[in-house]
Each structure stands twice: as C-alpha cells, then as structure tokens.
Amino acid sequence: MRVPLLWLREYCDPPLDVAGIEERLTMTGTKVEAVLHHGVRSPEHFVIGRVVSVEGHPDADRLRVCEVDLGAAHPDGPATIVCGAPNVAAGQTVAVAQPGAVMPDGTKLAKAKLRGVVSEGMILAEDELSIGANHAGIMVLDELAAAQRLAPGQPLTRALAIETDVLELEITPNRPDCLGIFGVARELHAATGAPLAPPPWSTDPGSAGPVDDATVTVECPELCPRFTARLFDGVAVAPSPLWLKARLAAAGQRSINNVVDITNYVMLATGQPLHAFDFDRVAGGHLTVRRARPREPVQTLDGQTRTLDGEMVVIEDGDGPTSIAGLMGGARSEVSSSTSRVLLEVANWNGPNIHRSSWALGLRSEASSRFEKGLAPEACAYAQALASRLMLELCGATLLPGTIDVGTPVADPPPIRLRAKRLRSILGMDVTTERQAHILRALDFDVKRDDADGDDERLLVGVPPLRRQDITREADLIEEIARIAGLDELPATLPARRGACGVLSVQQRLRRRAVDALVGCGLYQVMGWTFTSPDSLDQLRLGEDHPLRQVVALEDPLSSDQSLLRSTLLGSLQTIAAHNRARGVLSLGIFEVGTVFALDTGSGSAIGVREHGALGVLMSGPALPATWRSSDPPKADFFALKGVLEALAEALGVSVDCIPANPELYPFLHPARAAEVLCGGEPIGWLGELHPLIEAGDGAHGGVSPAAMELDLDALVASAAIRRHDYRDLISFPPLRRDLAVVLPERVAAARVEQAVRESGAPMLEDMRIFDVYTGPQVGANMRSLALALSFRDPQRTLSDADIDPVWTRILAALGELGGELRG
Amino acid sequence: MIDRIAQLRAQAGEAIAAAQDTEALDQLRVHYLGRKAELPLLLRDIGALPADQRGAVGRTANEARKAIEALISARSQEVQAQELSGSLLADALDVTLPGTPPRPVGRMHVIAATQRELEDIFLGLGFTVLEGPEVETVHYNFDALNHNPNHPARARTDTFYLRTEAGPGDSAGEREPSERLLLRTHTSPMQVRAMEAHPPPLYVVIPGRVYRPDSDATHTPQFHQVEGLAVDDDITLADLKGTLLAFARAIFGDQRDVRLRPHFFPFTEPSVEVDVSCFHCSGEGFLRDGSRCPLCKGEGWLEVLGAGEVDPDVYAHVPTTERNAPGYDPEKVQGFAWGMGVERIAMLRHGIPDLRLYYENDVRFLEQFGA
C-alpha cells in the first residue's frame, strides 16, 4: 500500500525524517518496503506567479508571450515567459517553474529561447507536476489564491503539494485497518507518541432514518452483514480540485471526476471501499442484494459479460443486476457528467466469499482486496460521514435526510482480560501495567484496570471496532504490547530444556552414513526436481500398466514438463547427467537422496498418495580419471556400480543380493546387464546399465551406457536398523584359509555357488570370496572356472587341516551337485 | 706351516678387498674355504703333524679361517649394498611427471550440507530431528495452523494441489475439503503432527523440502526449510531470541546479533521476522570505502526467517490421545516455532547469486561446496 508522507503527516506528524518514520513503522510491524518519491524532485524554483499581460508571439501563432509577476522571486520586474496554453490570460494566478527547477522526470529547467523570445521559466499544467493527466491548459489558481491569500513570488508549495515521499508498506493480512491511511497514522502515533489528529470522519453532516425515494433489500445477510446508502441531490459532476488530484496521484490513483475521486479518496483514508450510483438510472429507485443465479450473466463496468455462480452476490435494480457485490460496478448506473442525483453505497461483505468470487472471476481490485480481508461493519458509517462531507464541499450537493442502513448491529464483544503475569511469562520480559495501558490506549483500545486478584495485576481491554477481526484473545493483546513496547528490549535467553536431549535416531544416523559412504565413493550429491513430465515416463519406455506410471499429477502445474510428481529418481539423474555432458563433463558419478511418489488407489474409498525416500546413483564415462599411466581407464559399468552398492551395504551393515532383473519390469535397463536388488529377500530396487534406447548414443561413453541404480532408502535403512551389534571374538584364534578352483557350467550363477558353499560350510565356514573367473579353452565350452577363497573359524580353538576335512568334503559334494569339478 | 697360513690369510685379504661383486666373493669363498681349498685341507690333515706343532698350527689355521670368513661376510655386505644402490639407480623415475590421482573426492550438495549443519546446531541445543511427508492435507498445512478460510496462501496460485480423481465424474477420488491433498508449502504441518505423536515437553527441528508455485531468480517452486518447535510449560519469546542468536552465531559468525521485527503469521502470536546483523559490513550498512553494502543493501540487517510464540489456537487443534497425553492445553503449555529457508541461508553465506543454480547441478557448481 502506498502512503504519501504529506497525507500521513496531516494525521500524525512526529518530529522525525522519513528514515526515522520508516524505522519506527518497520520495527512495530508495518514494514516499509520502499520509500518512493512523487512529484518534483525539490520544491525550489517553483513559485506562484500572476500573469500581468499576454501578447501574441511575433513569429508563432500558437505561442503567447506573457509578462508574469513573480514578486521577490524575480525582483527586477515581471518575468517574460513564453506559453503555449490557450487558456492563459492576464490576471490569472498561475504556477511557475523558474530556471533551475527540477521536474518530476529529473530534467532541469533552463532559460530557453522559443522562436527568438527568451523564456524565463514555464507556466505549468497539471501533468507537468504529476498531479493529473491534463495537458490541455495551464493550471489556474485564482480560487486558491483568493481563499489562501496567495501572493506572487511565494513558494508554490503554499498552494499545492507538488512533492512528497511515498511509503510503500507491506500490510499483513490481519491488519485491514492499515489499508486506510488513518490506520497507518494511528500506528505511527502509537510507535512514536506523536499526537494523532481526530479521525477525518469525526464530523458527520448526515442523519439516521429512512431515505425518501430510495430503498434497499438484502436477501442474503450472511454474505452482506451491513449495507448503507445516502442520497445526494444537485450534484455537479466536475473535475476534482487540485489538492484532491494531487493526493490521489501521489497514492497511485488516477483522477476521474469529483464524485468518483471522493469514493477513492475516502477508501484510501479509511480503508473502506464505496460505490456511487447515478440514482436516476437506478430503475425503480430500489436496490436488491441477492445471490446470483447459477450461470447468471452480468455486464460489468469494463464492458465484459461475466458468468456468475450461486455463491456470488449481485446488486440489482428494477431492470436486473447492476453490479457484482464488492468486485465491480455495472455500466448502466455509472456516474457520468450528466449525473445530478447520487446514491452512495457503503457496504460490508463477507471476506471469504469476496475472496472466492474474486479468484473465481479473475477480478481483483483495490476494493476487493480490502473486502476479502474482512472489514469491520462499523467502518461503513465512518466512510459515509467523510464522503458526505466531501460531497457537500466539493460537488455542491445537498444531502437528503436519512441513511439507509440494512443489517443487524453487532454487539460489542466483552472486554478481554490481560494478565500481567501471563504477559511476562509469554514474552520473558516485564512491561508495567501503566505502559501496557498506555500502549493499548494509543492503539484506540478501551482500557480499565481489573481489581487485582491476589498479586496478579490485570487489565480489562475493550477492542475498537476496526480491530475486532484480529484481536479476540489475550495472546493478541500480548502481541500488541510486545510490538509497540519494543522487541529490541527483549533479553536473549535459552529454554531450560528439561529432559530434552538432542540425538539423531538410528535411521537418521544411517541415512547420513549412506550419504557419507557415497561421497566416500567419489560421488557428487545432486538435487533434482520433484516435478517431472509425461514425456519423461515415455522416454523410460514404461508400458501402460507399469507401476511407475501410477504417478501423481498437479492440478495447476507451472508448465507441462513439471506436471507430475516423480515416481523414480532416474529421470532427474539423467537430466543432470545430460546437462553436464553437454558441458564437456564425460566422467560423472552422481547420487541423489529424495522423495518419490505414487498414487495409492488401494486404500479405502479416497485415492491417496504414497511417498518414500529413495536413493539413486548414476555413473557414466570412465570410472576413474585417465592418467599418463592409464590413458584409457575402464568405463563405469554394471560392476563398477555394484561395487558402490556393496560399499553402501557395507557402510550400513546390511547384506544385499543381486538377481537378474525381469526386463519387462525394467524396460529402461539393458536386458542382459540389469539386476534386481534384494535386501533380506525383499526387492528394494534395481541396478543396471541403461538401455541403449533411452540413452541417446552420443558416443561419449565409448559403447558403455551409463550405469544407474535406485533403492528404497527407507526400506534399506529399516533393515539396517534392526541389526544387532554384539561382540564376536575374532582375535583370540586365527582363521584357517584355503583356496579352491572349481569348473562349473556357465549358467550356474555365482550367487548359487556362493549359497551352496556357505550352506554346506556352515557353521565353520566364516567367509568366502570369488577372486577369479576364467572362461576359455582350458575349461571347455559353456563352462567356467571360479576360484574361491575360503576362510574357516572356530571361536574356541585354532583349527588344523584335519579339523576342516569333513567340512571340505561337504563343500566339494555341494559343488558337485551343481555340476562342478575340482580343477587342477 | 705357520708361515704358509699367514701367507694364505694375507692373499685372501687382498683378493677379498678387491672383489667387486657377489659372484667374485662366492668364488673366493670356494677358493679359500671350499672343501678342496688349501686351508681346510691343512686343518683336516693336522693329525699328521708332530704333536708339539699341532696346537699352534691348528689355532693359527682356525683363526685364519674365521678371519677370512669375516672379511668375506663384511665385503659381501658392502658389495650387496653397492649392487642394490646400483640397481635402484637403474630404476630411475622422472619425478616431474604428474602423480596418480587418488579416487576423486565426492561432495555433498550444498543444500544437504547446510541442512545437516543446521540440524547439528540444533541437536547441540537439545532439539531432536523429525521428518514429515511432503504430500500433506489441507488440514495439516492450513486448517490446524490457524489459517483463515480466505488466507491468500491457500489460493491455487500459491499452493500446488494434487489431482486425486481417476477421471472426470469419478466420485471415488473425492475428498473432504480439509482432506484435499497438496504439496506442503512449509514444514510447519509437522508441528501439529509432532504434537499429536509426542507429549510435551517437545523440542524438535523438522528439515525438509517444500513447494510453492513461484519461479524466478529468488524463487524456485521447490525449496527447503528447517522448522523448529519448542513446547514446554515456560518457553518465552526471549528464549526464542536466545535460541536464534545461538543459531545466527554458529552459522554467520560469533559477532552476529539478531533483531526481532513484529510480523504476522497465522500460527504464531506474537509473530516476528528475524534479522541477523550483516556479516559483510558488520551491521554498519556500508563498507570501509564508504560504499553501500551490497549484501544487506545498506540496511545492516539480513532477513533470515520467520518465527513466534505458538498461537494458542494451534494447541487447540491437537487432539489429546494416549500417545501425547496429557496433551497440549493452551493454558498450561507455551512455546515457540520458527521456519528458516535453507537455500536463503546458503545463498547468504556463499554469495550464490541465483537460486536456480541449486537445481541445475552443474559439476562446476557442486564441486565448490559440501566437502
């Protein structure tokens, strides 16, 4: 909200410069986001002049040469000023910019020669001072001069507000009262202690009672708690006086005519919007406030036809709807230059309803943005009072007796009890009850001292009408005290933290360990977008029924490629890899820990969303940097990534297994170089080289597609967390180690061999590791040789060869059952 | 005889000293001490000598043999050392060639690293860490946090709502207004969830990813927050100030100060925005050369987070159950809450100019942080 400082100072004028005011408002909760400047840069060289004579320019038909009396500002007699305005005439009091004046756009005026005549300044039009749009003629200040006894040579600021600082304020949604300048002035009063002028609505020329000729019916009081109207006769619609134009311009509003300008001015001063009807065009002299009918069309002031629904409110006359309540007036009853009777409506609307209608219709205005915050019904009367006074003063109007006032007056809420003890306990600092009362009174609260109950002092606080939406509880009053008393007074203490102990859970520690393990593997952690697109699912070659197609969609995505929540991390890993590859980074190892989402259609009646933490890794290009000793290091392939998986499992203390992946479930993986990852026998993810069809073959990988994996991190961590950590004696007695080489059919998986060896070797077999794999002529076609390193242990003694003979025999037998033969 | 022994000993001594390699020494050993060599033969035949000579000859011969062995052994060590040194020198390196790099060092993402650092600070202050769902309901994200029905944050332009109907006219997917699903717009929904799950006192921080439909240099539609919540029977706004002062000093330096500025949030009362004194200009607003500080724009303060005392109405939204008994009675418990942006803190600390860099994941960006 824009608040011209001159206007604000009219209500409250602390002895502070603009920076001081900015600081006080900001530190009491009305944040000044910017200080702008409106009008001329400096008032110097702008003076009042009186036109002494006007003569034609010898060489230009449309220019006049004026002699202008500038009094002391031009002591050597009248100044010669060339003027192009048709309305300039001798005897006028005018606004003059002398050479040296800096105009609103920053240009500096100099003496100028116009067609051979030297002009010692400029007679000003409205637009040249950023007061209005009028450039058809100069401003004539005769009336002002008479009223204020202005004399030539006096500074122009005596007549007009030609410059002001403008505060750009952030008004929080709980403070619609500060959407009026007097509300801001009250804040400034409380924050600085400077006196506050009486409210501009404190004198009301109007009267209560019915109004002849005009009636109003409200059919939906729940959406229209109060509707007031006054009728004015003999209204002369005309341009507004300069001071009003100047104020509206500084506040960012365009001047229309005196009637419309009054409604805008009163809204800016009080925060309460108003609407003026041309009463002669209100059919039947009767207005009805009612809910719109479903799909009812209404033509609005901007010429558009809007289609309403049954939750929206219209105001109609005998000929049908004339406006959409709280949002926009209708064209039919708009005030025009021929208007002579004005019905001035000031109503209170249900905030949430206006909010909803405004969003649904895409109609937002200064008025709707105020109504939707929920205004006080009492403000209707304030706005009527101020507007009535201005209508009489500025439009020559007569106010007809009576005020239409439909609505049930709201009873004053009971006062709120404010306990000094409670205030101290919430804030952690003391504010005396005297100071509390002082602050609250400055904010227009009614304060009484409650009889002390024991040693606890209390105040009974009545809330002023404009604050009743916001202040309903003791806690709200405590905030009022805190913000004005000054939070900079607050000590900095720490909570006692009884019984509180900051430790990470086992799962949190394991998650950190997983990240550390991957960083230790030389990988970079990345953070991809949660959002993904239907295209990216297609690129993964997912079939119609694939589980990863159970994606969650946004109702209003920012763009179509951010319309879904990702069901896998693979897409963002690929995007990030492509981004870096395009910038010449060919060797890449990245991982991401993030959430993935899936539609859950199975739980009860409503469709839900399942989410879990996932861990994804992608490696492409050389697994290690090339060096002069190894100019072509191996590419990161299935086994390079499996090594990362094993390092991760080792760090977490879990065992994982890889089994061949079903290509139908993993269409994005190379069908023969892909594994499903099991943990505790349950699938928790996949690992493999990417299918050449989903990674555009750009040759960057030297024929090896990037390898990637994705694991359900929650499941992995959960299974790690249940592992016990009891001590085992691996020191007192040494293990016994033996190697063997066995030739087996190639189709027998290494895991199958390991399982057979481990089962047959238990419990004495402590560990087994495959340290060589050989295929070739020495073992024959479709066969391969596996070299196994075995280690045996007995916790009670040192083993001898003879001790393990029976186990050894069992292991050989188990290998034999797999078709294995001992080699060499 | 004794002369001959002395002669042999002297000859051997010279030959050993002259020997240049292990092979020559081996030959000398055979020559002087081998089975067919003169000295051992002489010793073997000692019985043939007259009895009075045997002692002297035997002793002299033995001494000579030991002396020769010692000389060979000593010379052998010298020769071996020479040979080793020779062979080592033959294996010379170009020490100026580049070394073999170890396995590259990985990095945490700067957001994750900053988040972990924040967690650690608050762990040290006695808070525990909780995580929560990113998909939330209107109830937890807005209603239970005391947002008015017309609060602007609820608008479709300010919140990502999720589609849960399977198709047009599908009634199975319909939900109660308060159960509509959305991407959480802040980590605050976990305040109520945490209070539902645990009795007071409660000291928790909640890190996590949140979402709002904004996209420009200073807004990304996803970002990260660390929420804080402390509820006990006597926690004051001054305690909030002290806690955040500790945070500010841990993150931005020992000299920092904090200031609380009144503000409005629906779920705190009083509500404040918290500024930290600018670490770039030491809170002066201008630099040594007199120019305006570019970081705080001359303010001397950096806006870092929003906070406040928990609004009593939020406690009223927490049902009392077996899990959190005795529950959260607004007259009996009080506490504070805050929400801070991880991206903003990292941006201020590292001078990162554009939030979008975080999610581009350019390696040249990633490698600068998180070590």
Ligand SMILES: [Zn+2]
């Ligand atoms: Zn600074």
